[in-house]
Amino acid sequence: MNKKTNRRKFIQQVGMATLGTIALSQIKPVSAFANSLDGEVLFTLDALPYEFKALEPHIDALTMEIHHDRHHRAYVDNLNKLCAKEGIQEKSIEVILSKVGSYSAGVKNNAGGHYNHSLFWKMMKANGGGLPTGAANDAINASFGTFDQFKTKFIEASKSRFGSGWAWLVAKDGKLNIGSTANQENPLMDISELKGTPVLCLDVWEHAYYLKYQNKRADYIDAWFNTINWDTVNAQLKLAK
Amino acid sequence: MSFTLPALTYAFDALEPHIDAKTMEIHHGKHHQAYVTNLNNAIAGTDAEKLSIEDICKNISKYPMPVRNNGGGHYNHSLFWTLLSPNGGGLPTGPLAAAIDEAFGNFEEFKTKFNQAAATRFGSGWAWLIKNASGKLEICSTPNQDNPLMDIAEVKGFPIIGLDVWEHAYYLHYQNRRPDYCTAWWNVVNWEEAAKRFAM
Numbered sequence A: 001m002n003k004k005t006n007r008r009k010f011i012q013q014v015g016m017a018t019l020g021t022i023a024l025s026q027i028k029p030v031s032a033f034a035n036s037l038d039g040e041v042l043f044t045l046d047a048l049p050y051e052f053k054a055l056e057p058h059i060d061a062l063t064m065e066i067h068h069d070r071h072h073r074a075y076v077d078n079l080n081k082l083c084a085k086e087g088i089q090e091k092s093i094e095v096i097l098s099k100v101g102s103y104s105a106g107v108k109n110n111a112g113g114h115y116n117h118s119l120f121w122k123m124m125k126a127n128g129g130g131l132p133t134g135a136a137n138d139a140i141n142a143s144f145g146t147f148d149q150f151k152t153k154f155i156e157a158s159k160s161r162f163g164s165g166w167a168w169l170v171a172k173d174g175k176l177n178i179g180s181t182a183n184q185e186n187p188l189m190d191i192s193e194l195k196g197t198p199v200l201c202l203d204v205w206e207h208a209y210y211l212k213y214q215n216k217r218a219d220y221i222d223a224w225f226n227t228i229n230w231d232t233v234n235a236q237l238k239l240a241k
Numbered sequence B: 001m002s003f004t005l006p007a008l009t010y011a012f013d014a015l016e017p018h019i020d021a022k023t024m025e026i027h028h029g030k031h032h033q034a035y036v037t038n039l040n041n042a043i044a045g046t047d048a049e050k051l052s053i054e055d056i057c058k059n060i061s062k063y064p065m066p067v068r069n070n071g072g073g074h075y076n077h078s079l080f081w082t083l084l085s086p087n088g089g090g091l092p093t094g095p096l097a098a099a100i101d102e103a104f105g106n107f108e109e110f111k112t113k114f115n116q117a118a119a120t121r122f123g124s125g126w127a128w129l130i131k132n133a134s135g136k137l138e139i140c141s142t143p144n145q146d147n148p149l150m151d152i153a154e155v156k157g158f159p160i161i162g163l164d165v166w167e168h169a170y171y172l173h174y175q176n177r178r179p180d181y182c183t184a185w186w187n188v189v190n191w192e193e194a195a196k197r198f199a200m
């Protein structure tokens, strides 16, 4: 059996074994929400803008598939169920994040998970990386001196986030800052210490790299720099203005 | 004196198929080793070098974050390995079994509650069965490498069993299916060791 067949078979097995249990790892057993969804779904999972294997060898196809189809899917499903259960009708994820402190921990976790992952997928592309372009290049140099100084600081924030979380480059008051958040919190949340418009983000939950890098988070971070889509960074910078 | 990585008392593959050999090898040799190394670095030249890991945990609010994260990591993993056994699983016996029935009704109820604590700990952390100050059993969970011995813990007590629910504990074998890992883990729980701890 060749490698490809092996992988396909593995995915099938994973797929079959997980049916019905995905949501369990997140908040509450699925059964707790039975019949609570009244047909209206507020949030949907977008397809990736590239193939699962597009980021290889930096991020492997299986990691991308499970990360998108299982983890992100679970955040979306749980968020929809919780919104239905708690009577939330707000359709803008940004608005929910901006007052997330007034909702349940479940809404915070899953709204953050949905927003963060949606942005993260767009932050990467095949043949990405290299030096920042356009306004991103100017803003990074203005705030950090050089790209290398920026990179060192961003790597440090990514490595030093203990446990699960995210590293961020944010724009606030015309300046860029680097920081990190715990679990699925993010800089748009009212409860966040780090605030600003997300310009670049990196998932440092172990699920983002464990299949390929195991305990070597630093190697994952280094490799991830080769996938950055600077066009998205520039688009986020425009939003911040 | 510095802290050292305790050897496992069973082979890496001893807990298969419930916990795979590669996970055990990396978990013990890389993750736990890193906590030991980083803890030793964090306390080098301080009075904490003369203390037990339990005493450090009990006063953890007096130490900087690296001691809390790595001291907790060292204590929790050291405990975790002893509470696993290839001959584990089944039911607790003796006074521990009686105390579980008294606190939770019966073993199945206890298991359901413990599984729920393990499943609902969002992000990285641990699920615990503890003996509280009044000698009663309680279930709780902690984030990251905190534990119920720590003075900063929301629920405090003496750990009887602990389950690592960091993704590194199960991702190679179970990926996103944390509940499957928790279900499998019951097959390797070392009830003899748990009973000893309950008697302490």
Ligand SMILES: [Fe+2]
Pocket: A067, A071, A117, A203, A205, A207, A208
């Ligand atoms: Fe993720």
Ligand SMILES: [Fe+2]
Pocket: B027, B031, B077, B164, B166, B168, B169
């Ligand atoms: Fe661990």
